Amino acid sequence: MPMSQNFKDRLFPVLDKITQHFGTPFHIYDETGIRQTGEMLKKNFSNIKGFREYYAVKALPNPRILEIMKSMGFGFDCSSVTELILSRRIGAAGEDIMFTSNNTSHFEFLTAEKDGGCILNLDDISLIPKVPNMPELICFRYNPGPGVSGNEIIGNPEEAKYGVSDTQIIDAYRKAMAAGAKRFGLHTMIVSNERNYTYKVKTTKMLLELAEKISDALGIKFEFINFGGGLGIPYKPEDSPLNLEALGTEVTKLFDNFKSKHGYVPSLYMESGRYMTGPHGVLVVKAINRKDIYRKYIGVDACMTALMRPGIYGAYHHIDVLGKDMSGKTEVVDVAGSLCENNDKFAIQRELPEIKDGDTLIIHDTGAHGHAMGFNYNGKLRPQELLLRTDGSVELIRRAETADDYFATLNFKADKILF
Numbered sequence: 001m002p003m004s005q006n007f008k009d010r011l012f013p014v015l016d017k018i019t020q021h022f023g024t025p026f027h028i029y030d031e032t033g034i035r036q037t038g039e040m041l042k043k044n045f046s047n048i049k050g051f052r053e054y055y056a057v058k059a060l061p062n063p064r065i066l067e068i069m070k071s072m073g074f075g076f077d078c079s080s081v082t083e084l085i086l087s088r089r090i091g092a093a094g095e096d097i098m099f100t101s102n103n104t105s106h107f108e109f110l111t112a113e114k115d116g117g118c119i120l121n122l123d124d125i126s127l128i129p130k131v132p133n134m135p136e137l138i139c140f141r142y143n144p145g146p147g148v149s150g151n152e153i154i155g156n157p158e159e160a161k162y163g164v165s166d167t168q169i170i171d172a173y174r175k176a177m178a179a180g181a182k183r184f185g186l187h188t189m190i191v192s193n194e195r196n197y198t199y200k201v202k203t204t205k206m207l208l209e210l211a212e213k214i215s216d217a218l219g220i221k222f223e224f225i226n227f228g229g230g231l232g233i234p235y236k237p238e239d240s241p242l243n244l245e246a247l248g249t250e251v252t253k254l255f256d257n258f259k260s261k262h263g264y265v266p267s268l269y270m271e272s273g274r275y276m277t278g279p280h281g282v283l284v285v286k287a288i289n290r291k292d293i294y295r296k297y298i299g300v301d302a303c304m305t306a307l308m309r310p311g312i313y314g315a316y317h318h319i320d321v322l323g324k325d326m327s328g329k330t331e332v333v334d335v336a337g338s339l340c341e342n343n344d345k346f347a348i349q350r351e352l353p354e355i356k357d358g359d360t361l362i363i364h365d366t367g368a369h370g371h372a373m374g375f376n377y378n379g380k381l382r383p384q385e386l387l388l389r390t391d392g393s394v395e396l397i398r399r400a401e402t403a404d405d406y407f408a409t410l411n412f413k414a415d416k417i418l419f
């Protein structure tokens with residue numbers, strides 16, 4: 001199931017009023033749904049001591065959303081300077097932040113250690129001497145390499161640019177210790193948008209075994225393992241959801257076994273982005289043009305700069321038409337934006353209720369990697385973001401970009417240097 005019936009019941013009755021007040025297009029997020037998912041996540045891992053979700057900020061980098069995450073006790077997974085600043089601006093500090101960057105620059109290291117620091121998750125052994133001040137707590141991202149298969153989205157670990165290789169991982173911790181590290185974590189991420197929970201069980205087993213191996217070699221204890229993000233959501237109506245309960249139960253068993261064998265056990269951290277907010281956001285657009293050539297096209301008032309997943313991954317996003325359903329007249333159409341790119345389509349050859357100019361279309365599951373992936377090609381401006389609060393109010397949490405925003409980095413006056 002894409003967008004939940006409960007979210008529809010909260011949104012659809014007031015959607016006409018919201019579009020009249022704010023105009024379209026916009027992404028709108030559902031606080032109630034986000035909180036329910038967050039509480040469900042905590043509940044299913046509640047028997048693992050110190051369990052913590054570090055919300056992947058890149059999925060929906062908006063302070064109002066991050067505040068919701070913080071109020072549920074979650075930390076933040078950041079991978080850029082601006083994500084660090086954003087997380088700190090809403091009050092996250094120190095070990096509330098996990099900095100999982102790759103190809104890290106000196107400036108990023110300096111920002112990471114500022115303002116109370118963060119948990120530094122290093123992507124390579126060569127970065128150890130480049131850390132300006134080795135913190136007490138250090139984590140490495142592990143890349144298991146050949147023999148472990150990722151899923152189709154993230155690909156084969158052997159071809160992935162991320163992480164420390166299997167042959168270097170023990171040395172990496174040894175070198176970090178020599179540089180002053182005293183507390184340790186271990187991270188990996190080998191699947192993305194995966195609804196089969198057994199991948200994460202296998203990942204947990206692999207990380208716990210690796211933690212054991214490194215501990216034996218170096219005489220250290222791990223405070224946490226972090227199995228990354230990648231919990232999948234159903235985008236298509238026929239997709240089954242991830243079995244979070246089974247994941248919680250089986251992962252907890254692995255932690256209990258580790259505890260009985262070693263007398264202590266690390267905590268479990270995860271960095272879900274999509275799973276937390278993906279289903280709890282929709283992109284609302286208006287149909288503005290109809291075109292009947294070799295195919296039928298419904299032109300809408302947003303384009304792929306507001307949601308590029310269909311364009312770059314061929315991703316399916318379910319679409320509803322407000323006030324119409326499939327029991328009436330339907331037709332097969334492409335739903336298109338206005339960009340000068342033929343992959344600027346929200347749906348291709350999709351059977352939908354017959355759409356007229358002025359109809360409101362609801363594009364599902366845009367709460368993660370939606371607005372955040374937006375861009376300005378063709379001078380297109382990104383849309384506003386709204387938040388449907390649990391009390392029923394609607395808050396503008398990011399205004400639409402304006403032409404002035406677009407021109408803000410340009411120099412219209414001469415600014416020449418002769419070298």
Ligand SMILES: *Cc1c(COP(=O)(O)O)cnc(C)c1O
Nearest residue numbers: 056100229230231271272273274
């Ligand atoms: C993107 C990313 C995540 C979040 O992935 P989701 O698929 O949104 O859960 C977590 N950790 C890292 C390191 C990432 O790059």
